[in-house]
Amino acid sequence: MKSISFDSVRTIGRTYETNGGLWFALSGAGIEFEFTGKRLDVTFLGDGASVAEDKDSRARAAVFINGERVCDPMIDSREKTVTVIESDSVKTFTVRVIKLSECAMSTLGLKPLSVGDADTVCPTKPKPHRIEFIGDSITCGYGVDDEDPLHHFSTATEDVTRAYAYKTAELLGAEYSMFSTSGYGIISGYTEGERIPEQTIPQYYESYGFSYQRFADETAPQSLEWDFSRYVPELIVINLGTNDDSYCKDDAEKQAFYTEEYVRFLGLVREKNPSAYILCTVGIMGQRIFGALDSAVERYKTESGDARIFSMLFDEQKPEDGLVADYHPTAVTHNKAAKRLSAEIRRIMKM
Numbered sequence: 001m002k003s004i005s006f007d008s009v010r011t012i013g014r015t016y017e018t019n020g021g022l023w024f025a026l027s028g029a030g031i032e033f034e035f036t037g038k039r040l041d042v043t044f045l046g047d048g049a050s051v052a053e054d055k056d057s058r059a060r061a062a063v064f065i066n067g068e069r070v071c072d073p074m075i076d077s078r079e080k081t082v083t084v085i086e087s088d089s090v091k092t093f094t095v096r097v098i099k100l101s102e103c104a105m106s107t108l109g110l111k112p113l114s115v116g117d118a119d120t121v122c123p124t125k126p127k128p129h130r131i132e133f134i135g136d137s138i139t140c141g142y143g144v145d146d147e148d149p150l151h152h153f154s155t156a157t158e159d160v161t162r163a164y165a166y167k168t169a170e171l172l173g174a175e176y177s178m179f180s181t182s183g184y185g186i187i188s189g190y191t192e193g194e195r196i197p198e199q200t201i202p203q204y205y206e207s208y209g210f211s212y213q214r215f216a217d218e219t220a221p222q223s224l225e226w227d228f229s230r231y232v233p234e235l236i237v238i239n240l241g242t243n244d245d246s247y248c249k250d251d252a253e254k255q256a257f258y259t260e261e262y263v264r265f266l267g268l269v270r271e272k273n274p275s276a277y278i279l280c281t282v283g284i285m286g287q288r289i290f291g292a293l294d295s296a297v298e299r300y301k302t303e304s305g306d307a308r309i310f311s312m313l314f315d316e317q318k319p320e321d322g323l324v325a326d327y328h329p330t331a332v333t334h335n336k337a338a339k340r341l342s343a344e345i346r347r348i349m350k351m
Contacts, residue, residue, distance in 0.1 A: 001041070004113040009033040010123040012098060013177045014208045014226055016215055021045050021109040023215040025208055027140045027160040028178045030061075030098030031110065037119025040085040042097055045109030046075040047213040056154040057105035057212075062161065064096040072100060074156060075108060094124060101155035102140040103209035103221060104181050129174035129351070130232065132273070133165040134201060135239040137182035138284055141166075143325025144334065151325040153182065162331045164284070165237070167338035172345060177231050181210055185243035187261045195247050201240055202265045206272070228272045235349060236273055237341065238265075239314075241282035245289040255292040262296035263303075270306065277348055283314035284329055284337055312344050 006022045013029030015022055023045070024030065042063060049057045055076070062072040063084045070084055085093060099108045113121060133139055141163035142153065151157075160166050160178070169176035181201065183190040189199025204210045208221035215221060241258070248254040262280075269278060280297050282290055290313050297311040314337055317323070322330040329337070345351065 001039070001114045002117055004115055004121045006031070006112065008121040008123065009113075010126070012096075012175070014179075014231075016208055016221075016224060018219065019216040021111055021216060023107055023109040024099055025103035025107040025211045025215075025221040026099070026178055027102045027180055028098055028166055028176060030096065032094070032096040032124045034092060034122050034124055035085065035095050035115070035119065036092045037090055037116050038085070038087045039083065039116045039119065040095065041081055041083050041114040043079055043081040043111040043114065044073065044075050045111060045216070046078050046080065047107045047109070047215070047217060049106035049213050050075045050077055056156065058155055059099060059106040059108040060101040060155050060158065061108055062098055062100050065093050067094070075106070079111070098161070100141070100160055101158045102180065102182055103211045105155055105212065107211050107213045107215055107221060109216065127173055127175045129172060129349075130234050131169055131172070131174045131176050131345070132231070132233040132236045132276070133176060133178045133180065133239070134205070134236065134269075135165065135178070135180040136184050136243055138242065138329060139163060139165045139178060139180035139239055140182055141334070142182050143328045144331055146325040147322065147330075149323040149325065149327045153326065157325055162334060164334040164337035164341060167334060168237075168341045168345070171338055171342040172351065177233065179205060179209065183243055184240075186240050186265060187244050187258050188247040190243040190246050192246070199243070202261070202268060205265075205268060233273060233276050235277040235279060235345060236269060238269070238278065238280045239282060241289040241293050242285045245286055248289060248292070250288070255289065258289065259292045259296045259299065262293060263300045266296065266300045266309065267304075270304070276308070278309045279312060279344065279348060280309070281312040281314055281341070284317055284333065285327070287313060287316055310348055312341070314340060
């Protein structure tokens, strides 16, 4: 067996190479490549969460071969090796390895790939379109694998590939990058009372994501500055406001503050992505804050003269489509949202 460097793969999302491994924190981040040969081993690297007593915080990963999931291990050790291809004859496969769970609870690393001595690895070809998704638990696929709405958060039931953002990228045949964290918003995290300003996306957007863990037990993702030239999206979808609504409710003054800070965040997103369309949306788990979001979009367009920013209201989840952990959307709801969003993106980008 021989080792293959990460120069031979295409990275997905915000990835960071250190200490001999490729690390990532955010949902959906990982690698994709074409493998030709007989045997492929993938070795996952765990952070502090992998050996902690709290099993609900361990990273969850998945390996897809030719679009089919072949394994989705929980990373419960410092190293975990999985033989994902073992063939009697030389064949060519498309392989995708991604993080299913979100950034806050745990990060994930990969060692260089291990393949047979005569086997080869090369990056997959880039797709024609590039999208970035900025969001919260809905984007992360919170609880989508737990059909009991009374159950609470666990990384074991979180699956970004069953959520609307990933599905939208698949429907459009687009590359994606995600920046999402459960419970986070524009001005507040989810709250049943006081505002939680520590749990906001704008303060971390220029980094590799927020996590309580560290890459290779050394570096917090939020301490690293992301190089926006590494991934230049054609369009950015912002789905933030559901958690802010838990703080704002019907309070006009609080909603005005959300609008003001949303405008500020749009300025940051535009600064870092000068050529992208921006689509601002909310509504899957409640539509009350959409008016304040729409006001932010219109205000930013008026003040900046930027005509490449749009707003869209998602349909709210329906009781007949079910609910999963903590009353989050089911895969059925995510499928509907992906179709709605894909149609709007096609309209905006004239695809």
